[in-house]
Amino acid sequence: MLKHTLSVLVEDEAGVLTRIAGLFARRGYNIESLAVGPAEKEGISRITMVVPGDDRTIEQLTKQLYKLINVLKVQDVTQLPCVERELMLIKVNATASGRAEVIELAQVFRARVVDISEDTLTLEVVGDPGKMVAIIKMLHKFGIREIARTGKITLVRDSGVNTEYLKLVETVNSHQ
Template sequence: MTTQRHTISVLVNNQPGVLQRVSGLFGRRGFNIESITVGASEEQGLSRMIIVTTGDDNMLEQVSKQLYKLVDVIKVIDLSSNPMVAREVALIKISAEPSLRPEVLGIVETFRASVVDIGPNSLIVQAVGDTDKIDAIVELLKPYGIRELSRTGVTAMIRGSVR
């Protein structure tokens, strides 16, 4: 079996400690979480976790079974087995003397990103897109000096029909 990236949606009761129990399950089994985002869902009292991990199909099946054993887990869906929309947000603070700003703005424009703050010697760029897009803009901005980088992690949904 081949190792691949999986994006999993986990619907949980919004209770203290649920995030810790879910992430602990991954850790105890030696599975790495590349990204995890948690927020309110469409149903009051329930939160949705979007977890990105790497492994084979057997690993995914084991994780899914183990998640369902947790009291507060309502539903587990492998989003990556369907056509999906996945996005993350990055805020990137870079050193940018006024003379270099036109170059930086060219990169920002190419990636359909935006400048959300301008300081005397810095800019904060906001980029939204899939992980590869965020990785690419970060690489292109590195030569200017990234002072700080904050990424949200992936959030995702299956395309099309309502589930």
């Protein structure tokens, strides 16, 4: 099932997030990722949600969201060229013998070491969701103790440049 990314602008008032979460819960839909913060105008917040579902389901959810008080705009940005980012803190086992390898991996992923102890390293990773999956996969062999992730945030690219398309073109060209 496709995961859709919804960008929702709401009036920044108490209870808005509760009403949105309640709407999803009543209809039995899961929110896989949720990030909320102030938007470009004072008194307005942007909620970015990742929701599994087909196009018809997302269309129905969008209509339901618009019926909620305080919801100003709902946009499914899944197929639009976007800049996507996520922040993750990940605590990994790192004994003296494995520490150098963990730090080397962190450098490859442009992650920063933000805490160190005798037997762990905590890394800060910023990037697109694919980067998060990749670094978790690479660090798994060391033993992951804890992970905290913000959830995806996204803005539509005004340039119209679709980085996913560019990655595909680069892959095709490199194989020719």
